[in-house]
Amino acid sequence: MIRHLLSGADLDADTATQILDTAAEMATVAGREVKKLPALRGRTVVNLFYEDSTRTRISFEAAAKRLSADVINFSAKGSSVTKGESLKDTALTLQAMGADAVVVRHPASGAPHRLANWVDGSVVNAGDGTHEHPTQALLDAYTMRSRLGRLAGLHVAIVGDVLHSRVARSNVLLLSTLGAKVTLVGPPTLIPVNISAALAPGTDVSYDLDAVLPDVDVVMMLRVQRERMGDSYFPSAREYARRYGLDGPRMRRLPAHAIVMHPGPMNRGMEITPEVADSPRSTIVEQVANGVSVRMAVLYLLLGGNNR
Amino acid sequence: MAYPPAAQSSPPRQPSVKVILAAADVSRVVDRIAHQILEKTQGAADTVLLGIPTRGVPLARRLAGRISTFEDVAVPVGVLDITLYRDDLRRHATRAVGPTELPPGGIDGKRVILVDDVLFSGRTVRAALDALSDVGRPASVQLAVLVDRGHRELPIRADYVGKNIPTALAESVKVTLAETDGTDEVKLYGGATS
Numbered sequence: 116m117i118r119h120l121l122s123g124a125d126l127d128a129d130t131a132t133q134i135l136d137t138a139a140e141m142a143t144v145a146g147r148e149v150k151k152l153p154a155l156r157g158r159t160v161v162n163l164f165y166e167d168s169t170r171t172r173i174s175f176e177a178a179a180k181r182l183s184a185d186v187i188n189f190s191a192k193g194s195s196v197t198k199g200e201s202l203k204d205t206a207l208t209l210q211a212m213g214a215d216a217v218v219v220r221h222p223a224s225g226a227p228h229r230l231a232n233w234v235d236g237s238v239v240n241a242g243d244g245t246h247e248h249p250t251q252a253l254l255d256a257y258t259m260r261s262r263l264g265r266l267a268g269l270h271v272a273i274v275g276d277v278l279h280s281r282v283a284r285s286n287v288l289l290l291s292t293l294g295a296k297v298t299l300v301g302p303p304t305l306i307p308v309n310i311s312a313a314l315a316p317g318t319d320v321s322y323d324l325d326a327v328l329p330d331v332d333v334v335m336m337l338r339v340q341r342e343r344m345g346d347s348y349f350p351s352a353r354e355y356a357r358r359y360g361l362d363g364p365r366m367r368r369l370p371a372h373a374i375v376m377h378p379g380p381m382n383r384g385m386e387i388t389p390e391v392a393d394s395p396r397s398t399i400v401e402q403v404a405n406g407v408s409v410r411m412a413v414l415y416l417l418l419g420g421n422n423r
Numbered sequence: 424m425a426y427p428p429a430a431q432s433s434p435p436r437q438p439s440v441k442v443i444l445a446a447a448d449v450s451r452v453v454d455r456i457a458h459q460i461l462e463k464t465q466g467a468a469d470t471v472l473l474g475i476p477t478r479g480v481p482l483a484r485r486l487a488g489r490i491s492t493f494e495d496v497a498v499p500v501g502v503l504d505i506t507l508y509r510d511d512l513r514r515h516a517t518r519a520v521g522p523t524e525l526p527p528g529g530i531d532g533k534r535v536i537l538v539d540d541v542l543f544s545g546r547t548v549r550a551a552l553d554a555l556s557d558v559g560r561p562a563s564v565q566l567a568v569l570v571d572r573g574h575r576e577l578p579i580r581a582d583y584v585g586k587n588i589p590t591a592l593a594e595s596v597k598v599t600l601a602e603t604d605g606t607d608e609v610k611l612y613g614g615a616t617s
Contacts, residue, residue, distance in 0.1 A: 116517050133519065140520045149557040154507040415507070420517030
């Protein structure tokens with residue numbers, strides 16, 4: 116088993132499948148009266164969050180607690196970071212406290228990779244800048260597999276702000292490892308040039324959502340990350356929604372079995388309409404529940420045994 | 424036969440293999456345990472068999488099959504995976520987690536009989552008892568094993584034993600079953616014998 120989970124590219128098909136299979140067993144715990152397993156008793160997991168997050172932090176916290184680990188939540192607000200402490204000094208402090216795993220979210224791409232060189236424990240990337248968010252890709256893959264029964268051969272459209280999306284990058288890497296075909300859809304300004312060559316050859320790019328929809332099994336809508344952009348990427352929110360938003364008529368052009376995903380948080384009315392978000396095809400709430408199971412599997416596989 | 428002199432002074436040491444139970448013996452032993460369960464539980468009412476992976480699972484299914492042949496009662500069978508409850512998780516590379524499948528009626532208020540192939544240190548059974556208390560509250564818990572080889576490290580004993588095999592610690596007992604390994608057999612691998 117690998118020691119850190121920093122990128123969707125860290126996982127080969129066997130390891131990724133092992134995580135998904137383990138997650139399926141972890142999911143059964145959620146239906147039990149005692150939602151607790153003793154596997155990580157006495158281990159300490161630190162949630163190190165330099166960026167705002169609700170679902171990812173809570174999801175990791177619930178996952179670690181269900182495995183009986185001790186959880187320390189650290190958020191940059193209200194910590195010594197506001198006094199100017201560097202990431203390295205914070206890491207060494209956590210190290211001194213005996214953290215067995217550090218779950219890190221950071222606005223700078225690559226921060227978890229640096230952190231992995233400074234601490235003895237395992238580092239799990241919970242989102243770094245516009246780079247990667249591997250556990251989100253795993254829970255998306257888990258959701259697709261549980262809804263559609265397989266991953267190999269699926270055609271997945273990832274739609275929207277690919278440029279700023281760590282979810283898109285991790286998903287392209289993981290899905291291509293697992294044999295799915297990905298088409299990235301969005302305005303030319305929000306899709307990096309040569310992205311398929313850089314990430315996974317075989318990934319298609321399209322600027323026309325309507326042409327792609329009839330042929331996909333999964334459509335994954337990305338949040339338009341206004342906090343990471345000026346207003347220069349597209350003329351207006353309304354025009355964006357008209358061309359790349361998923362609304363009822365577009366959803367009805369999908370094949371009958373196709374599902375709609377969104378990593379959250381949603382901008383309702385921008386990339387997705389409430390009619391679509393709340394439809395039976397939408398897996399958005401399922402994705403949150405699956406997130407806990409997948410993160411339990413990741414923490415167990417990284418920390419459960421003696422992998423040093 | 425002429426041996427080279429060196430071999431005479433120090434004979435070749437190789438582990439011995441002894442077949443303790445052959446296929447026919449295994450099936451007789453399973454039959455006997457099934458009869459004992461029926462006798463001790465007055466007809467196996469309100470009883471659930473839970474197999475401990477790997478080989479406890481096919482054993483539990485066989486016991487249920489024999490019980491239904493003998494007395495025409497259907498005993499529910501389930502699987503109890505104990506991986507996450509082991510006390511040696513950190514001494515090994517991460518172990519794969521298997522499924523736990525409880526029968527539809529659940530185990531609350533039932534007599535649960537745990538089934539495993541070999542009873543040795545008792546640590547597996549301890550883990551199984553912990554796992555059991557997290558998935559329900561049985562009225563009572565019993566233990567059935569194909570082989571008891573001794574050397575307990577915990578205060579645990581079996582209610583139904585197919586065969587007691589006195590062993591030395593250096594020896595090992597290996598159970599193979601048709602469902603998992605192709606043949607039914609119990610073998611004793613010796614330490615080095617001279």
